[in-house]
Amino acid sequence: MNSFFTAVDKLRPFYDAAYKVTLFVCKLMLVADILITSLSVLGRYIPFIPDPAWSEEVVLTLMAYMAVLSAALAIRRGAHIRMTAFDVYLPKKVINILDLLADAFVLVLAFVMLTVGWKYAVAIGSKGTYVSIPGFSRFWMYFPIPVAGFAMIIFELEAIYNHIKELCAVEEGAQDAPVENKYSA
Template identity: 25%
Template sequence: MQRISTMLINLAALGLIAMTAVIGWQVFGRFVLDSSPSWSEQTALLLMVWYVFFAAAAGVWERFHIRIEILEHRMQAANVRKLRIAIHALIALLSLAIAVYGGMLAWLVHDNVIPSLGLSRSWAYVPLMLAGALMVLFSLGRIHKRWTEKT
């Protein structure tokens, strides 16, 4: 799980770098060449969707999402463990919904084309399906880890 998470974080970082380069080229084209490339805005948007969802999926395993811990601090250790298992079960269920409905959405728009790129619009929704499935996997991994730890 750790290797997959690290790979997702690295892919997200590469996506951010690529998006920055595309936006930099767009700005250079607009203000220096007086001709902004038609593909840059949609490319940057597509890259952002992919890297954000990859980073969000990795965040489930790495636990770098925002959370409120006040309830955990007021509970006994055994109950904290149960709470964290319940939270990851909820994350798994919601992530499954993201994966399923993201896949359905990608299928519904697969015939639509992004005009400036010539790609199927589904490429903007495939990350929902992939990241949702990875979040389920990571949540189940966290549940297993919590279940088997000693209190």
């Protein structure tokens, strides 16, 4: 079993890279949001600066991408809201099983977001355009959901693997260094 974990642990750089790329994309979108919003506000009060009509819709679209991608990033860090009041009273193995179950449900949600979100983006999104940018398809307004579903799948697979690895270490009574609990302070 240890050889399996050793082989899968070699994928960690992939997960690290996916996290860094997603975080970088979120940072770029935040900078774009700030710049576009600043331009829009300045354009309302300073006569020689143009106030682009498209700014509100673009800012809202970028915010949608940032919100769902940030939620996917929180999966990897274990930063989502969760009930921990009873964790001190439950055995570690029970907590790991409950965490595994919760992550399995989130993985199902991620697949739903990917498949249904893609269908909506293609079906509904492609039928309209932005009001202020007539040549720009509304597909981009619906596209954050399947993108987030894909990112969530990547990070949930890692979280589920970590739970299984921790459970196997507990069951085998391995004296190796314990798997870090991503929920501890």
